[in-house]
Amino acid sequence: MAVILISYDYYLARKELFSSAKMIANATVMELDKEFSVVQSALMTLSTSPSISHGDLEAFQVQAIQVAAQQDVLNIVLEDSTGRQILNTLKPFLRERYLAREITSPISLGGGKEMQVSDLFQGPIARQLVVAVSIPVSAGKNPYFLSAGVTPKRFEQILSLQKFKLNWIVAILDSSGAIVARSHDMSRFVGKKVPPNTLAAIRNSPEEAVELTSIDGVPMVAVTASSGKSGWFVAIGIPQEYLRSELNRKFWFLIFSSTVLMGVGLIFSLHIGNNISQAIRELVTPALEIGGEKVIPHKVFSIQEANEVWQALFNTSKMLQSARYQARHDSLTGLANRALFCEFLEQQMEICTRNQSSLSLLYVDIDNFKKVNDTHGHATGDELLIAVSNRLKSVLRKSDIAARLGGDEFAIVLIDADNENAKLVAIKLSANLEDSYYLGNQLISASASIGVSSFPSGCTDSQTLLLYADEDMYRVKSSRRENTETSTSIDALKIN
Ligand SMILES: Nc1nc2c(ncn2[C@@H]2O[C@H](COP(=O)(O)OP(=O)(O)OP(=O)(O)O)[C@@H](O)[C@H]2O)c(=O)[nH]1
Known part of the structure; x- marks a missing residue:
């Protein structure tokens, strides 16, 4: 994968x-053509x-010498179609006058527009390398040519003004492949011709990068641009070594950045x-506590998912607690139900032992409760059950427990109380329960029969203890029935 990435990145x-490089080569060609146009205009x-x-x-x-100086050209030459010089600003005029005489008719005004640019050549008079930029002028039927000699230095200046990278090797070549500027x-290579195969490669692949070797033996990949005006070329060579080093640089950069990324990813x-x-x-602790007595405590985690799991545990814990409560409590009065009562009773009997x-x-049973229901309605009956429960709770110590065993029957465990103490509590409770009840805007009278049994005296297990208390309650109730007119439950208990 890394290799594909590097290759693709390198390719891009x-x-x-x-x-x-191609754009810069084209821009250089435009500069070159501009330079020729400047000379052409002057001519x-x-x-x-x-x-x-x-x-x-x-x-x-005289005029030509002035123009040559202004245009920074080596010389200006007027020659005929055979190449014979009629005038050369590098030579004294007198010598030329002889040649001038040979002009049979005056040269007409206005030069031709077609400019010609020669390849680089050794100027015979100047004795230095020069390029001739010429325009035709006519003298009757005979064409003459007005030329300006431009030295390679001027082309070197064009190169120096372009933004080339330092390691690029840039050359201006004439149409024969001779180096005009580099x-x-x-100074070492100007005038030297590139090998024919290099010139052919440059000519044949104007749009593509070509692999070639520079004149000083440097393997490179080159892009070229050619001038329509002069038939010259600008070649920009990028050394293969530089391209390889770029590939290496990218490779190591990618290795380095991947390593850093992997490291950061790993740490992350x-x-x-x-x-x-x-x-x-x-989350383990709340998960273990989920089945416990309390709702699991609140907790905030740095991870959203953990918070969601905690919320689910919390909801389950609440549901379990509610289910557990409902399973062990009477839904109407909120008192313990028979199951919880029996559990508590057995625990306490063990402690007592x-x-x-x-x-x-x-054992508490409301007297004639059916009558309350029948007279005042079931809802009032419910309210009475709740009111009785509250009175039971108000009489008890914190260590004691009251339960609704079902219907209008309640039971109470009195911790650390022997039979005598329990009977006193029963008398007190019975009196309390006989106080009128204000239920649904009406005053209702009620009473309860209370039976008592004690541990360890008389019985050894919870069921027997419950049975004895129940039997005792019936005894009290029967006795109260027999003495309905004269006796109260308290009296009945006293008798019992
Ligand atoms: N309102 C209401 N009534 C209930 C509830 N559970 C049971 N009962 C009624 O309570 C009455 C209990 O009556 P019994 O225990 O048969 O007798 P009683 O009328 O109390 O008479 P004694 O116990 O002999 O004094 C029944 O009519 C039941 O239908 C309840 O949750 N709410």
């Missing part, structure tokens, strides 16, 4: 490099001089992993 970078202006149209070559030479070692995933395992560890202490049980 290489493409971008060559396309920017065209000079060709319209009245002195030449009147055959006054001496005056024309970005590196110009370790961090996340730690957070997750920490959250899971912290261990501590050699005692406990007592009160």
Whole structure:
């Protein structure tokens, strides 16, 4: 994967490099053509001089010398179609006058527009390498040519103004492949021709990058641009070594950045992993507590999912607690139900056995409760059951427990109370229960029969204890029935 990434990245970078080099090569060609156009314009202006149209070559030479100086060209030459020089600003005028005489008719005004650019050649008079930029001028039927000699230095200046990368080797080549200017070692290579196969490669692949070897033996990949005006080329060579080093640089950069990324990713995933395992560890306790007596305590985690799991545990814990409560409590009165009562009773009997202490049980049954329902309605009956429950609770100590066993029957465990104490509590409770009840805007009278049994005296297990208390309650109730007119439940208990 890394290799594919590097290759693709390198391919893109290489493409971008060559396309920017190609743009610079084209820009350089435009600069080159502009330079030729400047010289051409100067020659065209000079060709319209009245002195030449009147055959006054001496005056024309003076003008040509001025133009040559202004245009920074080596010389200006007027020659005929055979190449014979009629005038050369590098030579004294007198010598030329002889040649001038050979002009049979005056040279007409106005130079031709077609410019010609020669390849680089050794100037015979200047004795240095020069390029001739020429325009045709006509003298009757005979064409003449007005030329300006431009030295390679001027082309070197064009190169120096372009934004080439330092390691690029840039050359301006004439149409024969001779080096006119070069970005590196110009003095060593100017005038030398590139090998024919290099020239052919440059000519044949104007749009593509070509692999070639520079004249000084450097393997490179080159992009080229050619000038329509001159038939010259600008070649930008990028050394293969530089391209390889770029590939290496990208490779190592990718290796480095992947390693850093992997390292960061590893640290990040370790961090996340730690957070997750920490959250899971912290979730273990509430998960274990879910079946406990209390709702699990509130907790906030740094991970959203852990918070969601905690919320689910919390909801389950609440549901379990509610279910457990409902399973062990009477839904109407909120008192313990028979199951919880029996459980509590057995626990307490064990404690009593261990501590050699005692406990007592009160069995409470509301008298004629059916009548309350029938007279005042079932809802009022419910309210009475709740009111009785509240009175039971108000009489008890915190260590005692009251339960609704079913219907209008209640039971109470009195901790650390022997039979005598329990009977006193029963009398007190009976009196309390006989106070009127204000239920649903009406005053209702009620009473209860209370039976008593005690542990350890008389019985050994919870069921027997409950049975004895129940039987005792019936005894009291019967007795109360027999004495309905004269006796109260308290009296009945007293008798019992
Ligand atoms: N309102 C109401 N009535 C209930 C509830 N559970 C049982 N009962 C009624 O309570 C009455 C209990 O009556 P019994 O225990 O038969 O007799 P009683 O009328 O209390 O007479 P004695 O016990 O002999 O004094 C029944 O009519 C039941 O239908 C309840 O939750 N709410």
